Amino acid sequence: MKVRSPLLWPLAGFVALLLLNAVFNPAFLKITLLDGHLYGVPVDILVQGSRTMLVALGMTLVIATGGIDLSVGSVVAIAGAVCAVLLQDGHGLALTLVAAVGAGVLAGSANGLLVARLGVQPIVATLILMVAGRGVAQLLVDGQVIIIASAPFEFLANGFVLGLPLAPLLVAAAYVSAHLLLRRTALGLFVEAVGDNEQASRFAGLAAARIKTLAYVFCGACAGGAGILTAANIRAADAYRAGENMELDAIFAVVVGGTALTGGRFLILGTAIGALLIQTLTTTMYNLGVPPAVAPVPKALLIIGVALLQSERTTRWLRGLAGRKEAA
């Protein structure tokens, strides 16, 4: 029996959704060159989806260690607030970016400390920061929505390089670096080992607590990066709304992408596809004029569908049905 790639279903779902869109709206897949820049719905999906993709990258590792990080949305808001405040005070772009990612690292360290060193349940530990983080962001911007007027900053999210949108390029670079870091070294294996059986990996001489902490720190850094992109995209720090529900989209992307919530094996590429799938769905519904209040329903249906297709039990059941029909 050939081992089927676990990427098959998310990829199939993504392609199917694109085709469905193309059938109902031939302009959907059209990409045009305007002023030397690429435009079109697919480009839009990449640009708008890049933030979720980045958050989901970090989330993949946390989930692979058997944990979860609910605080990413709040960290996005904090990082955005840090950017706004520093730029407002006239600090340079480099310092601003480092500080924003640093804020994410700090948040991730706090989560890691609670989970890996103090043994708090991941959901509870990160729920703390999920709730408190918004408050911190509010505090930073003094409850205001701060407008950011910095062209180079905005360029990060909305700029084009050689005709290509910059934000997806940056996120793609993050994915490639993460892949190399995890798979060219043994870090990826260590993460999978800890997620598969934490106690056994400790017995095998791995520093399980440190590996878990690193996963949360990395996740925080990714959320910080996504916070920069979010603030740059809307040219403002909105402590209230920035990163809202981002943790859910990120978790969906990871799970749809084939990484199990129980931890262990992870698939970075799967996560990227999962994030794009979710963004495509969001964009589709937006284009169809589905009211935002109803939008989560199709999303939920899609996720259940992909999750079912990935489950061994359903596949066996489906195969059994097919077999019975053949026999009849």
Next chain:
Amino acid sequence: MSELLELRGVGKRFPGVVALDDVDFTVRAGEIHALLGENGAGKSTLIKVLTGVYPADEGEFRLGGASIRPGSPRAAEELGISTVYQEVNLVPSLSVAENITLGRQPGRAGLLNWRAIRRRARAALARLELDCDVDAELGALSVAHQQMVAIARALDTRARLLILDEPTASLDEHEVAELFKIMRQLRADGLGIVFVTHFLDQVYAVTDRLTVLRNGARVGEFATAGLPRLELVGRMLGREVSAAEFAAQGAASPADHAAPPVLATHGLGRRGAVAPFDLSLRGGEVVGLGGLLGSGRTETARLLFGLDRADSGTISVHGAPCRIDSPREAVRLGLAFCSEDRKAEGLLPNLSVRENLLIAQQGRRGALRALTRAEQEQLCAHYIAALQIKTPDPETPVKNLSGGNQQKVLLARWLATQPAVIILDEPTRGIDVGAKQEIEQLIAGLRADGLAVLFISSEIDEVVRNCSRVLVLRERRLTGEIADGDLTADHLMHLMAGTHE
């Protein structure tokens, strides 16, 4: 005598493996029937398809004349088949009482009758003469006690057929005796019992007939009394074996006493676990750690390996004092510890055989100095051949291997780190006669290469055979040592039980 269980032409394939091929198997009411074979022969698989853990590809099952096809272990239980699986499948976070009665708790209208649950659990444990708190969390118990709880659970039903897949692997002589007493009693009551084990002594002690499997096919069915031991081994391995091959190994040569100890402790201890003890291990010697269940053997190993923190005493490795406060530190210093609890403390179930094999060595090298793919493959090929690990290929998830082969993977994991000291806690647990032989030879070879081995086993013969001296623990205290000349099973047993004349 009536046929209680009849299996005809059972087949089961897994990707890359034919686990069962046209197997017939019959068990009569009122007999104890041994199911024997090498690691990976298909014993557990036969039990699992019979009890509905997975569907059989083909075959017919009859129980008491009626055709059956249970779709789940629960359904099998309702048909009167009670099973203790090789991998204890209880819930570690629930109490002993809950585990024993799980799925059949007494109570009415969805309300549990806790008093009845406890009473029933206590009664079940009392049958095994096991003294154990029914409110204790199962996960906190030793492997042996968990095993006993699993057996107690299986006895807590009105079964017609009782299946025991390697129930004695981690039990002491005393518990085994209790279990056998009950098995004989159940046999007298007319139950059919299927008993899987790698201990041939036990086969001859309790079973009436036996069936041998090899590579998923049935070799034959025999009356136990009519089959000499050597012939039985020959049937299992599929080749002639000579008595010399299974004779006692040459006694371990005494180690060079001039060399400094590789590992030494002075007054090392931890309150409530082990009283302070002095120990020294020299390169090239195999030292046994003897003691009854709960005497502190595993606790001693945990202390040496940095899993528990000592609250007194010192450790030195190669003469240099050091602190070992984590397994990581221990591994870095050249220690290795093969735990007895392979499911909880050993296996990375969903990772491949290759990854399970190299994880400790990679951990020792650190994340940044990754072994190349070629190095990994070479390492795997070497150990798969050396320990004869039966796996379709190195990329198979280790959970798909048979129990004995999983154990070999864990041994290989530690050998691959090329340690200076290896602590083996029940290393031959669940390993077949042929492989046990190979592993003992391997240990002898390692000793010759200058490795120090601390050997823990509840099988006294095994300890006597492999060790040059044995440290005896009783009630969590090091109470004595037997060296070369005096090392006999009798003497050791007396010291362990504290009935030294």
